[in-house]
Amino acid sequence: MASNGHQGDDESIDEGETPTKQPRSDREMPGCFRNEPDNEAASPAGRATSQRQTSNSTARLRSDSVKKTRPPFPWFGMDIGGTLVKLVYFEPKDITAEEEQEEVENLKSIRRYLTSNIAYGKTGIRDVHLELQDLTLCGRKGNLHFIRFPTHDLPAFLQMARSKHFSSLHTTLCATGGGAYKFEADFRTMADLQLHKLDELDCLIRGVLYIDSVVSSGPSECYYFENPTDPERCIQKPYTLENPYPLLLVNIGSGVSILAVYSETNYKRVTGTSLGGGTFLGLCCLLTGCSSFEEALAMASEGESTKVDKLVRDIYGGDYERFGLPGWAVASSFGNMVSKEKRETVSKEDLARATLVSITNNIGSITRMCALNENIERVVFVGNFLRVNTLSMKLLAYAMDYWSKGQLKALFLQHEGYFGAVGALLELLHPS
DSSP: OOOOOOOOOOOGGOOOOOOBBOOOOOOOOOOOOOOOOOOOOOOGGGGGGHHHHHHHHHHHHHHHHHHHHHHOOEEEEEEEOSSSEEEEEEESSSHHHHHHHSSSSHHHHHHHHHHHOOOEEEEEOOOGGOOEEEEEEETTTEEEEEEEEEEGGGGHHHHHHHHHTTGGGSSEHHHHSSSHHHHHHHHHHHHEEEEEOOOOHHHHHHHHHHHHHHHOOSSSSSEEEEEETOOOTOOEEEOOOOSSSSSEEEEESSSEEEEEEESSSEEEEEESOOHHHHHHEEEEEEEEOOOOOHEOOOOOHHGGGGTTTTHHHHHHSBGGGGBBOOOOOOEEEEEESSSSHHHOOOOOHHHHHHHHHHHHHHHHHHHHHHHHHOOOOEEEEESSTTOOOOHHHHHHHHHHHHHHHTHHHHHHEHHHHHHHHHHHEEEEOOOO
């Protein structure tokens, strides 16, 4: 039994303002990724000069060491999924006049192209609202950009990389996701690029923890929905992932992977399901004739899934009181479609909404069972299925809260599907 998708409608819930997140003082990423310099305790006056000299010498040695170990620009990380390619690019903002003189034209051309556009061709998008400014990575200050495009357009990306002579700057590109294996030969033959392939789940966790640690202003990276079972009082609230372990990490892409995470390096894949974002889009294309994820979501937002699904009340005439099942719960997804008369009354929007509700309810049900089995109360949902998909997020929040009687909290992250690419970038800068 599952939610029918009616209680969590977008149009019936007002989202509150998201307060800013306070910077952390006790957790920094190691090595190059430290976002703030170490604070040194004040020295006694008699030893101040010698300690300053030692400190300056150490700082110079540390700076020289970082310069020697950090890779040349440009800095990229890629996550090549079954549906989308996610790319993160670090744009240095502290280039000296000497560096600018020595910088080759190819590097300038790539930087201008990526940062002066928000769209690339017909399908590439830079998510400007996700850009992280004034980050310090490996001693360099700059902005982190987030770019995505459909996986089927990867040949166009490789052609662009070839035309801009990317291989003359970068012989190896850190990449994760199944596509890093599937398209490895294409990168080599079409763009003369060598891929350094990385485990996608390692990158996912590393990326989640890093982004959450550096977002200290603006909307909180992590958030939840307060009062998810009450549409009129449901609002978005910030959540701080201090001491996050253990947590259940649910990655919803084309399919779904569910991880139990006990530390940055200690985790296991509990289970998954083949019914994910790719299933939603594929079924919507078949049932409605839509051609994009955004179009499918727009249809779903206008539809009514209860015309398509068979509810508990359609079977019992009301609630199934013995087992506490409310009449509005879904007893059979698409169950009403066995009736010819009902098939003739539903719209494409209804079918899209029922598809979304079915996929989301299935993910929520499996997640809840995993949380119970692993004895974990904190659940974090990530992945591009949740991009511009507030409807599914509220359905998941509702389901977690309702069926667990308030014991499980569904958490979400602003950068949704980019964490694997961020993890790949971090591996480029600081190999594990």
